[in-house]
Amino acid sequence: MSSEIKHHDLAKHIIDYGISLGADQIEAYVLFGSVRSVQIERGSIRRFTDKSNSGLGIRLIKDKSIGMASTTIFTSDSIESTVKNAYALAKVSPPDQNFNSLPNDTRQSQPIPDKFDKNIAEMPIEDFTEILLESIQEATIREDAVINGNFSVGYGERVIINSLGTERSSNQTSISGYLDVKLQDGDDVGNSYYYDAATTLKNFDYIKIGKTAGERAKKMLGSKKITTATLPILLDPESTYGTIATILASGINAFSVYNKTAFFIDKIGDKISSDKLNIIDDPFYPGGTDSASYDDEGVIPQKLSLVKEGILQTYITDSYTAPLVNLENTGHASRGSFAARPSPAPYTLQIGKGSTSKDSMLEDMKEGILLISSSLNPIGRNPQISTQINQGFFVKNGEIVHPIKNAVIGSTVFDVYEKINVVSKEIENRSGHIAPWMELLPLQVSGGK
Amino acid sequence: MLDTLEQVINEVTLSPKDFLDIRYSHTMGESFTFRNDRFDSVSNQTIGGIAIRALIDNAWGFTSIVETEKESILNAVKKVIKIAKIGSKYTDQERKISDKWVFEGKGSTKVKIDPRDIDKETKFEKVIGIEKAARKYSDRIAEASSTYQESHSNEIIVNNRGTRIENDVHVIRLMKNIVGREGTKMQNVFDSTGGSGGWELVENWVPEDEGIKAAVQAEKLLSARSPPSGKMNVIMDSSLTGVYIHEALGHAVEADGVIAKYSILEGRINEKIGIDQLDVYDDPTIPTLRGSYEYDSEGTKTKKRTIIKEGILKGYFHTLETATALDMEPKGGGRALNFNVTPLARMGNTYIDSGDMKLEEIVEIAKDGVYLRESNSGYVVPAKGQFYFNCQYGYFIENGEITDMMGNVGMSGMILEVLQNTFAIGDSWEPAFRGSCGKMGQWIPISGGGPNLGVSDLVVGGNV
Incomplete structure (x- = not known):
């Protein structure tokens, strides 16, 4: 019996058992996976890990009351007791009048190319180690470089079945690496890092991880404090994605819209940023680490234009929230873990490019800040931004003068979106996450000088 | 379980400088979130399995399994030793564990009122009471939510230095999170009570008082000055x-x-x-x-x-x-x-x-x-x-x-x-x-x- 059939049967058993207990509707979300990882400490191997990474979550509805239960233990006793726990909680929990129904999407989903690579699934740990040793070699920019990090390969199967007929199952592989490099000259510390992830070995640039981490650490030597000022901010593509995508995810998810805490509430068809901003969400991007042919409730998603020339096009929804905001289900249900209740989240955002070269954006900057691998993020769920500069440089007359230490950028999510001033024609594509360089009009920067 | 883990440890032969430990860990938890007049999540979580580590010739191997019978644990131990040995070929750092620190005994969080003996309705009353009081305080409260969490963990740890420990930890928490909003101005007020122990650590939080206290604060903050x-x-x-x-x-x-x-x-x-x-x-x-x-x-x-x-x-x-x-x-x-x-x-x-x-x-x-x-x-x-x-x-x-x-x-x-x-x-x-x-x-x-x-x-x- 193949593992896929076995896992499908397990999920099916959960559904049948829940219905036999008296559930009106029930959903089983099952993850089966394994992870092999290597921890690097001071440039050599510290630990090999080879472990399973599996768990199941159950959502059970009785008279509009919802009970959830989860477990990592896959014995029959444990699974049946987990279903009973969900049922018992649904029995005592007050009804949720907002709940309509679990989704019933029986359309055929199309597999996404390059989501599974048997070279990763079957890679011997020795071969994997050779890869990361090459990466470490690249990161060793100086003899005394201190290199720490972690590389992982994983395989996972996601099975979602509900009592209304939704049945989905798919496989995915992943490979990722992270290196942190520290250089020290007396009290002067240069520290930086680089991370990358892919679903196939051919798309995994492990050489770049080491090379970039090492080069960046060297550039971070000689950091200085700056004086408090109002300065334009130049974001590298990673910082653009980290800033723009994070704000958008909190800003337009229908759960927060319904609860009146989304940043861009009642803004469909309205301007939410400067007209330089265009964002598409493509769930089907081939080989995207966050691409998926169905969401975490088994619904096939839509490729969506989210922001067009600064105007918000739609919210992202799931089966619970779509009726609450009077939109159709866009198939954006996402769970932080097998134990969590789904909530809408974007897949693979593509932030549109502009027409200016990134080099001229830097050259034209009289005085400002360049951020790399950073993000200007709101504090908790507030729109206020107060972010420390960890990987940033002071720029004067188009030249990078020195890295910055002990400074904070203060703003709001609305301000950041409105101040998108110039967008580069060059983009960076990291497993489907696409972003350009972006310049923001001056923001308040508190300096330690 | 302690006996099984001991038997496994005793069956494995390692050089005196090498280290092996086996940790059984089982956690059960409950969590309820009430948000804007409805339950967001009413859930129960079980996370359980066995963690096995070996330090062989300066490199670590680690695995985890969910099976608890002796045979499966033994196989996992063999796997860990094998991968640690592979790792040792690639390390140039010295790593070891001293045999100075060996512990035997049982530990447990002191619990006066076991929350598992409190009915769900009483727990629901806490989060519903906090949420309702806050939400009804003002129409400038965009979102009120309250979460109750309890977790009960049991760990059994044995190692080849002689440590034999069983330890229980019980943690309880009651939280409130209130968001005030006026146009694009939003302010969040969060607080929690609880700790390691039982129901006695949260029972004194009067839901209505806590809800109103947070709502008053969130409202005030909407008129607060911007920070310097x-x-x-x-x-x-x-x-x-x-x-x-x-x-x-x-x-x-x-x-x-x-x-x-x-x-x-x-x-x-x-x-x-x-x-x-x-x-x-x-x-x-x-x-x-x-x-x-x-x-x-x-x-x-x-x-x-x-x-x-x-x-x-x-x-x-x-x-x-x-x-x-x-x-x-x-x-x-x-x-x-x-x-x-x-x-x-x-x-x-x-x-x-x-x-x-x-x-x-x-x-x-x-x-x-x-x-x-x-x-x-x-x-x-x-x-x-x-x-x-x-x-x-x-x-x-x-x-x-x-x-x-x-x-x-x-x-x-x-x-x-x-x-x-x-x-x-x-x-x-x-x-x-x-x-x-x-x-x-x-x-x-x-x-x-x-x-x-x-x-x-x-x-x-x-x-x-």
Whole structure:
């Protein structure tokens, strides 16, 4: 019996058992996976890990009351007791009048190319180690470089079945690496890092991880404090994605819209940023680490234009929230873990490019800040931004003068979106996450000088 | 289970310098969130399995399984030894575990009222009561929510040095999160109660009072001034002192980071890094606090850790491995979130000792600056010695007086500067910071706090 059939049967058993207990509707979300990882400490191997990474979550509805239960233990006793726990909680929990129904999407989903690579699934740990040793070699920019990090390969199967007929199952592989490099000259510390992830070995640039981490650490030597000022901010593509995508995810998810805490509430068809901003969400991007042919409730998603020339096009929804905001289900249900209740989240955002070269954006900057691998993020769920500069440089007359230490950028999510001033024609594509360089009009920067 | 694990350990032959431990870990938890007049989530979680580690010829191997019968554990042990041996071919660092620290015994959080004996309806009443009171207080409350959580963990740890430990930890928490909104202006108020123990730690929170208290605060904050920007004198309340010392010092003295040469405080034991009056300690043995436990996930008995005494750095947080490497006592700092991860050097309850100054005196000394209250979150880059933390709200200090309220704001500082820049230590003491700390994906309960604290030259990142 193949593992896929076995896992499908397990999920099916959960559904049948829940219905036999008296559930009106029930959903089983099952993850089966394994992870092999290597921890690097001071440039050599510290630990090999080879472990399973599996768990199941159950959502059970009785008279509009919802009970959830989860477990990592896959014995029959444990699974049946987990279903009973969900049922018992649904029995005592007050009804949720907002709940309509679990989704019933029986359309055929199309597999996404390059989501599974048997070279990763079957890679011997020795071969994997050779890869990361090459990466470490690249990161060793100086003899005394201190290199720490972690590389992982994983395989996972996601099975979602509900009592209304939704049945989905798919496989995915992943490979990722992270290196942190520290250089020290007396009290002067240069520290930086680089991370990358892919679903196939051919798309995994492990050489770049080491090379970039090492080069960046060297550039971070000689950091200085700056004086408090109002300065334009130049974001590298990673910082653009980290800033723009994070704000958008909190800003337009229908759960927060319904609860009146989304940043861009009642803004469909309205301007939410400067007209330089265009964002598409493509769930089907081939080989995207966050691409998926169905969401975490088994619904096939839509490729969506989210922001067009600064105007918000739609919210992202799931089966619970779509009726609450009077939109159709866009198939954006996402769970932080097998134990969590789904909530809408974007897949693979593509932030549109502009027409200016990134080099001229830097050259034209009289005085400002360049951020790399950073993000200007709101504090908790507030729109206020107060972010420390960890990987940033002071720029004067188009030249990078020195890295910055002990400074904070203060703003709001609305301000950041409105101040998108110039967008580069060059983009960076990291497993489907696409972003350009972006310049923001001056923001308040508190300096330690 | 202890017998099974012992049998497995006894059947495995290793060289005396090699190390093997097996940890059974089983956690059951319940959590309920009530948000805007409906239950967001009513859930029960079980996380259980066995973690196996081996240190062979200077490299670690780790695996985890969910099966608990002897045969499966033995097979997993063989697998771990095999991968550790492969790893040892690629390492050039020396790693070992001393045989000095062997523990036997049982530990458990003291629980007066077991929350598992409290019916669900009573628990629901708490979160519903808090949410309703807050939401109904004003139409400017956009979202009110309250969450109840309890977890019951059992760990059994055996190793080939002779440690045999069984330890139970019970943690309970009741939270409220209120969001005030007027147009694009939003302010969030969060607070929680609870700790390690039972229902007795949350039963005194009167839902209506707590809901209204948070709603009043959220409303007030909608009219608060924007925080200032620049380098200035900062006075922190006990809660913010807790997150401050956690970020500005705690993470940098976790010895796994020190060994990895990733901390600016590496090699600075017995060096003066703070003012004479500064004493900092971490104590997981204090009953009822959120970061309390009797034995850690390596089976080491916990003890109070002195981190700074009279401004001098005295200790790090240790696992067995780091304590061996630095020839210090471990004191139970090796914590793991669950069976699927390895123990890391972690904090428990981290505090600054109180001094002798009244808040009014501290404000007078500061003259101008900000008085910031209620922690929110923070992080640190120990390699650079640069940290960040933020608060929920604060007040301006103008001409030696506390004046207008301000909204939330973040702050930045350098570890080796700020502890020397402490200009006042208050006479109050409160364990006011009850949070969770994340490290390499492991979120564990911790607490912190101390007195009101005055620090000069912190960088405050407002948006005026």
